[in-house]
Amino acid sequence: MTASVRFYQSTNAGAPQVNGAAGSLIAVLDACLVTGYGSVNAASLVVSNSVATVTTATAHGLSAVGTTGPVVRVEGATPAELNGDWRATIIDTTHLSFSTSVSDQTATGTITVKRAPAGWEKVYSGTNKAAYRSLDVTGTRLYLRVDDTVGVYADVSGYESMSDIDTGTGPFNGGGSGRWYKSDTANTTARGWRVYADSRCFYFYANKGTETAAAWFGDIVSNIPDAYSCGITATDQYHYDYGMATLGSSDGRQNSQFARSYTGTGAAASFYRESNAIVNHSSSGMGYSGMPYPSPVGNEVIACPVLCVQAGGIYRGDMPGLYGPAHNMRAVADGTLISGMQVNGSSRDFIVQRARDDNCVLMDITGPWR
Numbered sequence: 001m002t003a004s005v006r007f008y009q010s011t012n013a014g015a016p017q018v019n020g021a022a023g024s025l026i027a028v029l030d031a032c033l034v035t036g037y038g039s040v041n042a043a044s045l046v047v048s049n050s051v052a053t054v055t056t057a058t059a060h061g062l063s064a065v066g067t068t069g070p071v072v073r074v075e076g077a078t079p080a081e082l083n084g085d086w087r088a089t090i091i092d093t094t095h096l097s098f099s100t101s102v103s104d105q106t107a108t109g110t111i112t113v114k115r116a117p118a119g120w121e122k123v124y125s126g127t128n129k130a131a132y133r134s135l136d137v138t139g140t141r142l143y144l145r146v147d148d149t150v151g152v153y154a155d156v157s158g159y160e161s162m163s164d165i166d167t168g169t170g171p172f173n174g175g176g177s178g179r180w181y182k183s184d185t186a187n188t189t190a191r192g193w194r195v196y197a198d199s200r201c202f203y204f205y206a207n208k209g210t211e212t213a214a215a216w217f218g219d220i221v222s223n224i225p226d227a228y229s230c231g232i233t234a235t236d237q238y239h240y241d242y243g244m245a246t247l248g249s250s251d252g253r254q255n256s257q258f259a260r261s262y263t264g265t266g267a268a269a270s271f272y273r274e275s276n277a278i279v280n281h282s283s284s285g286m287g288y289s290g291m292p293y294p295s296p297v298g299n300e301v302i303a304c305p306v307l308c309v310q311a312g313g314i315y316r317g318d319m320p321g322l323y324g325p326a327h328n329m330r331a332v333a334d335g336t337l338i339s340g341m342q343v344n345g346s347s348r349d350f351i352v353q354r355a356r357d358d359n360c361v362l363m364d365i366t367g368p369w370r
Helices: 024-035
Strands: 006-009 037-048 051-056 071-075 084-087 089-092 095-099 112-115 120-126 129-134 143-147 153-164 167-172 179-181 193-197 201-207 212-219 230-233 256-258 269-274 303-310 314-325 337-343 346-354 360-364
Touching: 006 024, 024 037, 024 120, 024 129, 024 143, 024 193, 024 201, 084 095, 120 153, 153 212, 153 230, 167 230, 179 212, 193 346, 201 314, 201 346, 212 314, 256 303, 269 314, 337 360
Parallel strands: none
Antiparallel strands: 006 193, 037 051, 037 112, 051 095, 071 084, 071 112, 089 095, 120 129, 129 143, 143 153, 153 167, 153 179, 193 201, 201 212, 212 230, 230 256, 256 269, 269 303, 303 314, 314 360, 337 346, 346 360
């Protein structure tokens, strides 16, 4: 099973918390994108028949979601080939395993295991500020600047280049003020959150109190090499913070921008999301209406890729890992697991993710997204 897609949530052991105080979003992004979290010491690591089994000194706090195990980072092991990021099988509270090509042996060293980060770097930082960039050399590697000073929301913007935490060129921020909301209130009340990521993009969802706020940054799945296919979805002064789940080109749904047009010239270019006609296109958003859930024909779940369309009707590519349900899913609880969905011939696990209080998208937590 691929280890490229990572799924994080506020209920994970060792996860930082988001709230309405300054800096809390940066703590979550640092943990999910850059450092990982929930580190425990390993009492032993034994390889037998191409399977490495880790026994932790204390409960590791890790669990599978459906059939998809967490991606863990092993550090400090000899031989060094055992170090790195692995899709783990959880055996019990102190044992996990992963596949390896290392020969049968017992590893040595001061070995630790933690939930692995998504493969990004924190390039610049300041007080309640951070600039992030993907480490994946196959992507655009453009910059995300986060200013988490206000508390209830963070000011965000993409940049083509940056020279320090407050200086960048080629901005793209969603078309306006560029905000990612975390909470309805400026206090330390913990809010539930989820991050879905690979090495080139990530989604951040926060239950801010009255409804869910949705945000995204990174590279789409482009049809052709596209140096400016990095985008951002953020609230501006006109558009709401749940626009991730709305389709179509009306003004209220264009809270997303690419770094540049498909031509590779000029400034930031707005885009909107589209999908198959059987997915709800009204302002209520995906999952608000549609056929019964599950489908009365074959008891199936029907979902469609979500497309990125540059203003003017120009298709640029797909939103990675995000699918539009063709069903009325208002009665389906946020966080519901749907296992066994077929994508490109492989069986995958999906999470029902609210993008407001009454609409939703389906997020692929198995991958790969590309």
